[in-house]
Amino acid sequence: MKILVPVKRVIDYNVKPRVKADGSGVDLANVKMSMNPFDEIAVEEAIRIKEAGKAEEIIAVSIGPAKAQETLRTALAMGADRAILVETDDEVEPLAVAKILKAVAEEEQPGLIMLGKQAIDDDSNQTGQMLAALMGRPQGTFANTVEVEGDSVTVKREVDGGLQTVKLTLPAIVTTDLRLNEPRYASLPNIMKAKKKPLDTKSPAHFGVDTAPRLTTTNVSEPPVRQAGEKVEDVDALVAKIKALGIA
Amino acid sequence: MGDGILNETFPEIREAVRRLCARFPGEYWRKLDRERAYPSEFVAALTEAGFLSVLIPEEYGGSGLGLEAACAVLEEIHRSGSNGGACHAQMYTMGTLLKHGSEEQKRHYLPKIASGELRLQAFGVTEPGAGTDTTRISTFARREGDDYVVNGQKIWISRAEHSDLMVLLCRTTPREECAKPSDGMSVLLVDMREAVGNGLTIRPVRTMLNHATTELFFDDLRVPASALIGEEGKGFRYILSGMNAERILIASECIGDGRFFIDRAAAYAKDRSVFGRAIGENQGVQFPIARAYVQLSAAAEMVTKAARMFDAGETAGTEANMAKMLASEASWAAADMCIQTHGGFGFAEEYDIERKFRETRLYQVAPISTNLILSHVATHVLDLPKSF
Ligand SMILES: Cc1cc2nc3c(=O)[nH]c(=O)nc-3n(C[C@H](O)[C@H](O)[C@H](O)COP(=O)(O)OP(=O)(O)OC[C@H]3O[C@@H](n4cnc5c(N)ncnc54)[C@H](O)[C@@H]3O)c2cc1C
Numbered sequence: 001m002k003i004l005v006p007v008k009r010v011i012d013y014n015v016k017p018r019v020k021a022d023g024s025g026v027d028l029a030n031v032k033m034s035m036n037p038f039d040e041i042a043v044e045e046a047i048r049i050k051e052a053g054k055a056e057e058i059i060a061v062s063i064g065p066a067k068a069q070e071t072l073r074t075a076l077a078m079g080a081d082r083a084i085l086v087e088t089d090d091e092v093e094p095l096a097v098a099k100i101l102k103a104v105a106e107e108e109q110p111g112l113i114m115l116g117k118q119a120i121d122d123d124s125n126q127t128g129q130m131l132a133a134l135m136g137r138p139q140g141t142f143a144n145t146v147e148v149e150g151d152s153v154t155v156k157r158e159v160d161g162g163l164q165t166v167k168l169t170l171p172a173i174v175t176t177d178l179r180l181n182e183p184r185y186a187s188l189p190n191i192m193k194a195k196k197k198p199l200d201t202k203s204p205a206h207f208g209v210d211t212a213p214r215l216t217t218t219n220v221s222e223p224p225v226r227q228a229g230e231k232v233e234d235v236d237a238l239v240a241k242i243k244a245l246g247i248a
Numbered sequence: 249m250g251d252g253i254l255n256e257t258f259p260e261i262r263e264a265v266r267r268l269c270a271r272f273p274g275e276y277w278r279k280l281d282r283e284r285a286y287p288s289e290f291v292a293a294l295t296e297a298g299f300l301s302v303l304i305p306e307e308y309g310g311s312g313l314g315l316e317a318a319c320a321v322l323e324e325i326h327r328s329g330s331n332g333g334a335c336h337a338q339m340y341t342m343g344t345l346l347k348h349g350s351e352e353q354k355r356h357y358l359p360k361i362a363s364g365e366l367r368l369q370a371f372g373v374t375e376p377g378a379g380t381d382t383t384r385i386s387t388f389a390r391r392e393g394d395d396y397v398v399n400g401q402k403i404w405i406s407r408a409e410h411s412d413l414m415v416l417l418c419r420t421t422p423r424e425e426c427a428k429p430s431d432g433m434s435v436l437l438v439d440m441r442e443a444v445g446n447g448l449t450i451r452p453v454r455t456m457l458n459h460a461t462t463e464l465f466f467d468d469l470r471v472p473a474s475a476l477i478g479e480e481g482k483g484f485r486y487i488l489s490g491m492n493a494e495r496i497l498i499a500s501e502c503i504g505d506g507r508f509f510i511d512r513a514a515a516y517a518k519d520r521s522v523f524g525r526a527i528g529e530n531q532g533v534q535f536p537i538a539r540a541y542v543q544l545s546a547a548a549e550m551v552t553k554a555a556r557m558f559d560a561g562e563t564a565g566t567e568a569n570m571a572k573m574l575a576s577e578a579s580w581a582a583a584d585m586c587i588q589t590h591g592g593f594g595f596a597e598e599y600d601i602e603r604k605f606r607e608t609r610l611y612q613v614a615p616i617s618t619n620l621i622l623s624h625v626a627t628h629v630l631d632l633p634k635s636f
Contacts (some may be wrong), residue, residue: 034263070259077260185267188298188311191260 001111038116077186103207309362316557319500326504353490414564
């Protein structure tokens with residue numbers, strides 16, 4: 001079985017984003033970029049499945065600018081076998097990403113497509129679901145645990161108030177949640193090996209996908225500054241305060 | 249972004265090291281510091297991830313990268329708040345073996361050193377009676393049949409209790425009988441596992457930092473003659489070339505420490521509010537941080553220059569010395585600034601600053617003290633008269 005793992009290059013999770021003065025978006029000039037943390041979890045899970053002998057090959061794919069090669073090399077250093085960059089400098093919305101991934105999947109025929117549940121830049125949380133719908137394949141989103149067994153995969157999903165277990169017939173789409181695993185850091189020998197692993201570059205046109213945006217961003221603004229809270233002495237004071245505020 | 253993360257060298261290596269170190273946060277180091285305990289888990293993680301065998305050629309199981317890559321590893325370790333002192337020697341002590349050992353010795357030891365199966369962490373030069381004047385060492389290895397019999401004493405030999413092998417410098421001909429004082433010394437690769445209790449006694453020395461340093465006592469320790477590296481009598485020269493690598497690597501640790509202090513100070517200055525505003529809004533607080541950054545940046549350039557020269561096969565002795573001096577002074581200045589920026593909180597263990605402050609002070613003394621560097625520059629570069 002092959003596992004396809006889409007990885008996105010996003011603003012590093014340690015960086016405090018700055019909104020552009022004209023409100024058109026976030027300023028990405030001179031900002032550190034990294035692999036979307038949920039995608040790292042997806043790469044890690046794919047490697048664990050392969051290490052357990054349940055997959056033969058892991059293919060990392062990224063849709064984005066030439067610099068996304070770095071993100072793919074990170075996936076290769078963690079343990080993916082080869083990579084595909086679908087290169088474009090345009091902003092690609094979740095629907096177009098899903099269409100490109102569908103086309104890649106048609107070429108590669110993976111048994112499992114493992115995505116992050118969302119990217120931390122736009123927090124859309126759509127690509128996995130759209131991909132499953134476009135492909136007409138089952139989906140297990142917000143995975144907390146993933147167990148591949150024969151021709152199916154069992155996914156425990158993080159839902160409000162607990163875990164829901166679903167069993168999907170392969171090929172299937174899984175999106176990862178935060179607690180699925182702790183991604184490994186690359187070892188030095190693997191960083192060196194990753195430089196020699198194959199990385200193909202293609203274009204959205206190669207897959208016949210029109211990436212023109214369907215949405216218009218009207219404004220991006222900083223979240224309102226949180227007001228400082230108030231400290232109370234004890235539980236009685238807390239209860240009194242809540243009553244006074246009319247919350248309870 | 250002023251911290252250079254965007255155009256840093258070896259970005260993948262640095263990122264992987266940062267990730268690894270993130271699993272060893274301040275509380276891990278504070279606990280070890282309190283107990284003066286060895287960071288075994290940290291060293292194991294670095295070993296397993298291959299970061300300590302950067303410099304070992306690929307044919308012997310390492311990554312075969314240069315000193316500049318090794319510097320990137322140590323700098324990131326130190327910038328993260330961790331400390332490479334417990335294991336940096338595993339990177340470079342093998343250089344003596346690699347450069348001067350026989351093919352048989354290299355085939356036998358290097359792959360195991362690369363995998364971490366054998367720890368070569370101990371480097372025994374300094375003696376109480378000789379100090380910096382290495383030609384005055386008196387630990388003596390007397391040839392007896394197929395063995396050397398070693399007698400004498402060493403001090404400040406770090407990690408001896410956590411090492412399987414030690415590169416030991418000792419006299420094989422008394423100083424008075426040599427044409428030059430630097431002749432007549434030899435290098436033995438001592439197997440600590442066999443030596444301890446059979447003529448070698450290790451005694452820990454408690455210091456102001458957690459550094460696992462020790463005193464060694466040799467009392468008729470028998471070492472097989474096959475443990476001799478290179479030729480008898482040429483040991484001092486063998487050790488010297490390794491010392492340049494050591495100085496450049498230590499300098500990169502200082503750069504990492506300096507970045508730690510500057511990162512912490514800048515963040516705290518933005519965050520801490522006194523008199524109704526962030527302390528960092530006062531130039532009296534900003535400027536020392538900026539000054540530390542300027543000083544450290546200049547030192548970092550010198551470290552990179554020395555590392556690149558070393559990697560290009562040049563001796564780089566003077567540059568290694570200058571890099572170590574500049575970097576150790578810059579990190580110390582940054583440490584002092586960082587305490588001042590933090591006010592009282594700089595003294596609280598919880599902030600890790602007082603620990604790093606103690607740790608980074610070492611590097612103006614070891615592995616070579618500042619005066620000896622100045623003396624080198626004065627006499628070797630500027631041709632001033634020798635004072636000793
Ligand atoms: C924590 C720690 C770990 C160490 N680890 C190791 C190790 O693993 N292996 C090892 O071999 N050694 C190790 N050392 C030893 C270290 O390299 C020496 O301490 C250092 O080289 C200084 O030597 P010394 O302590 O004998 O000082 P001394 O030689 O006694 O010098 C004392 C002071 O006098 C100055 N001085 C001496 N002579 C002159 C002169 N002619 N002109 C001007 N100034 C002079 C020196 O600069 C120094 O400031 C370690 C030391 C420490 C503290």
